[in-house]
Amino acid sequence: MSDFENKPGVPENGAFFPRDLEMHPPAFYPDYKTSVLRSPKHARLSLNNTISEMTGPVFGHNMLGELDNDLIHNFAEAGQSAIGERIIVYGKVLDERGVGVPGALLEVWQANAGGRYRHKKEGYIAPLDPNFGGCGRVITDEQGNYRFRTVKPGPYPWPNRVNDWRPSHIHFSIFGHAFAQRLITQMYFEGDPLIWTCPIVATIPDKRDIERLVAPLDMANTIPMDARAYKFDIVLRGRRSTYFENRREGN
Amino acid sequence: MVQPLNLLKETPSQTAGPYVHIGLTANYAEIKGIYPEDIGAVMLTDKTKGERIKITGRVIDGAGTPLRDPVIEIWQADANGLYNSPEEKRGKADENFLGFGRCACDLETGVYSFETIKPGAVPFIDGRMMAPHITFWVVARGINLGLHTRMYFGDEEEANASDPMLSRIEQQVRMPTLIAERKGDTYHFDIHLQGDKETIFFDI
Numbered sequence: 025m026s027d028f029e030n031k032p033g034v035p036e037n038g039a040f041f042p043r044d045l046e047m048h049p050p051a052f053y054p055d056y057k058t059s060v061l062r063s064p065k066h067a068r069l070s071l072n073n074t075i076s077e078m079t080g081p082v083f084g085h086n087m088l089g090e091l092d093n094d095l096i097h098n099f100a101e102a103g104q105s106a107i108g109e110r111i112i113v114y115g116k117v118l119d120e121r122g123v124g125v126p127g128a129l130l131e132v133w134q135a136n137a138g139g140r141y142r143h144k145k146e147g148y149i150a151p152l153d154p155n156f157g158g159c160g161r162v163i164t165d166e167q168g169n170y171r172f173r174t175v176k177p178g179p180y181p182w183p184n185r186v187n188d189w190r191p192s193h194i195h196f197s198i199f200g201h202a203f204a205q206r207l208i209t210q211m212y213f214e215g216d217p218l219i220w221t222c223p224i225v226a227t228i229p230d231k232r233d234i235e236r237l238v239a240p241l242d243m244a245n246t247i248p249m250d251a252r253a254y255k256f257d258i259v260l261r262g263r264r265s266t267y268f269e270n271r272r273e274g275n
Numbered sequence: 276m277v278q279p280l281n282l283l284k285e286t287p288s289q290t291a292g293p294y295v296h297i298g299l300t301a302n303y304a305e306i307k308g309i310y311p312e313d314i315g316a317v318m319l320t321d322k323t324k325g326e327r328i329k330i331t332g333r334v335i336d337g338a339g340t341p342l343r344d345p346v347i348e349i350w351q352a353d354a355n356g357l358y359n360s361p362e363e364k365r366g367k368a369d370e371n372f373l374g375f376g377r378c379a380c381d382l383e384t385g386v387y388s389f390e391t392i393k394p395g396a397v398p399f400i401d402g403r404m405m406a407p408h409i410t411f412w413v414v415a416r417g418i419n420l421g422l423h424t425r426m427y428f429g430d431e432e433e434a435n436a437s438d439p440m441l442s443r444i445e446q447q448v449r450m451p452t453l454i455a456e457r458k459g460d461t462y463h464f465d466i467h468l469q470g471d472k473e474t475i476f477f478d479i
């Protein structure tokens with residue numbers, strides 16, 4: 025893989041590898057009923073990357089508050105903490121070449137330990153936790169690593185078919201270095217039987233790709249008497265390197 | 276057998292869901308005190324160079340109903356056509372303009388709006404200039420993979436007519452879905468997910 029490494033001086037301005045639309049969920053998936061009227065019917069128009077997609081906003085570590093990566097405390101009253109199973113979620117953001125992505129902004133959101141979101145449109149009877157807001161953010165380090173602390177979210181029922189329940193999950197929004205890499209996904213937890221009954225999970229066609237969203241319990245990174253750890257690596261689109269300049273179209 | 280290529284696969288997308296506001300626009304979702312402000316909520320300062328404009332519209336489903344839960348992000352060049360990104364090698368962009376905006380559609384009306392500046396033109400891959408445009412990205416419940424599109428400016432007829440990307444669209448009848456109409460300082464840009472006016476979305 026060393027040929028692909030992001031060496032200083034090698035411009036990272038090649039186009040991104042095309043997105044594998046067969047791997048991602050299709051727009052139209054009737055078991056997830058909301059997708060029916062919200063799925064474009066035309067094929068997406070394929071377009072070579074231009075500078076408009078190969079660039080993107082970069083967010084500096086200085087925007088982060090001290091508790092941004094600590095959902096147990098970032099909304100809690102002084103001296104209080106969120107209720108629930110204390111966990112650490114950590115991992116690495118890589119691109120498809122296996123290169124760590126430094127400076128990636130991850131924004132995460134989730135239900136509380138009882139499966140309830142702090143949101144106006146939320147109707148589940150489980151109680152709010154006064155000390156839990158449900159959002160956090162972190163920026164990857166030089167190697168692409170990140171970690172945050174939270175409580176394990178509870179599963180929750182949702183109006184779709186008569187008795188659909190979401191497995192425990194954390195939503196992730198990721199900014200890499202380019203708008204072409206923009207991605208929103210969800211992390212699930214090893215061993216949760218609800219993963220295999222959920223129509224949102226099932227929008228992903230291949231079981232092996234679903235498994236890439238399931239974070240294993242990692243006892244090696246667990247803090248004894250404090251918090252268990254779950255590992256979740258994220259892969260963003262990779263790009264061609266430009267050791268040899270492409271012949272420019274039209275020249 | 277041959278040697279493996281060792282390429283990884285991109286992480287699969289999942290819908291942003293109905294509670295996307297908690298993660299992306301926490302203050303708008305009335306979760307106060309965690310972040311001082313929502314990123315992308317304010318794009319301009321007094322010092323930003325360029326013509327002030329407003330962009331507004333709705334995201335409309337296949338039944339003609341405006342969605343009330345999407346979050347829209349935009350990404351654009353500065354007034355001189357430079358992106359505020361480390362990837363920008365042509366010069367230094369306006370330091371008072373990031374070029375990134377994020378807006379939740381109104382929970383009652385579905386209307387979104389951005390106050391920004393009109394971007395300058397940027398080059399296509401072959402060096403020809405593209406007409407000024409803004410990159411849009413739409414996520415919501417029921418959208419399984421974020422939707423990329425572009426907004427072009429209705430008062431840039433000449434530039435639009437020679438835009439290398441617009442002219443590549445085979446179904447020219449759909450091209451107007453990418454063009455925002457100007458009224459005063461406001462551009463109206465509705466995004467249609469389905470139907471006769473379905474917006475062109477890009478696989479970029």
Ligand SMILES: [Fe+3]
Pocket residue numbers: 135190193195292294
């Ligand atoms: Fe959720």
